[in-house]
Amino acid sequence: MRTRRLGQDLEVSAMGLGCMGMSHAYGGQEEAKSIATLHRAVDIGVTFLDTAEVYGPYENEILLGKALAGMRDKVTIATKFGFRIAPEGADGTSRMIGLDGRPENARRVAEASLKRLGTDVIDLYYLHRPDPEVPIEESVGAMGDLVRAGKVRFVGVSETSADQLRRAHREHPIAAIQSEWSLWTRGIEDEVLPTARELGIGIVPFSPLGRGFLAGAVDASTEFAETDFRRNLPRFQKEAMEANARFVATLDRIATDHGVTKAQLALAWVLARGDDVVPIPGTRRIDRLEENVGAVAITLSPDDIAAIEAAVPAAEVVGDRYGTRTTAYLPQSEKK
Secondary structure, X not given: OOEEEEOOOEEEEOOOEEOHHHOOOEOOOOHHHXXXXXXHHHHOOOOEEEOOOOOOOOHHXXXXXXXXXXXXXXXXXXXXXXXXXXXOOOOOOOEEEEEOOOHHHHHHHHHHHHHHHOOOOEEEEEEOOOOOOOOHHHHHHHHHHHHHOOOEEEEEEEOOOHHHHHHHHHHOOEEEEEEEOEXXXXXXXXXXXXXXXXXXXXXXXXXXXHHHOOXXXXXXXXXXXXXXXXXXXXXXXXXXXXXXXXXXXXHHHHHHHHOOOHHXXXXXXXXXXXXXXXXXXEOOOHHHHHHHHHHHHOOOOHHHHHHHHHHOOHHHOOOOOOOHHHHOOOOHHHOO
């Protein structure tokens, strides 16, 4: 596995693994299967692992803590804070109820995440979403205090605007910004991406496979389970998926010409956008993990990149990224 650098000093595997779906948003799966996938990731060099307090909530960090016991020195763990989570209700479950970027929450979550992950330091600690009620300088300032206390190595932010990114970086050096970026979600390219590169900040794209759609894992015939949050996303309604299917069909033809899969081609496109880009496709399955890793070895020419982008013109994609409730948590430039 090749490595890439986020910011000045954080070296990670060129491709990471988004762990959310193992216990959150897509229905989860048996713990043993998730642990097997995590162990296989480490075996093949995918050592940049992404989680968050809110995934579960809490369950995903606990899972990683169990899976990585005895191999902590082999991995780079990224986790996040920034949501308000309601205490357990009568059904024994907790849930996210809003944003909370207060300094005291940054400190509280870091301490709790350290315990759940079974480690004494968080490699990369993100502000999950900027809280409009809390200046980003206050949130990031508290994260910087955690670095100085030795509890966090590097600070990151997620889904900020370019201005928020610049303000955060002035408060404390930002190693990485995590935002959704794929062939069909390209909102960061106008302002956020140039700002990150001006400041020397790495880019960590989540959902680089369009939550499975660009890989052909789901289509208009897919019946999403009640626990799968895609069932409520505008872009995953039947009409939108039918309209967007033509992009996947064209992507498939290009992939076949290159002797790779659609997923590998879509990931290779993200990887080709710069050595400061480290995508974190999520998967629960070992076969998908190994398929995704194959993208690291693919070299695309400028003509290839142009053909791939022409196959999926972002301006013609039908359906917003999120519904109204979740969109409220995003800066204006990142809502599409």
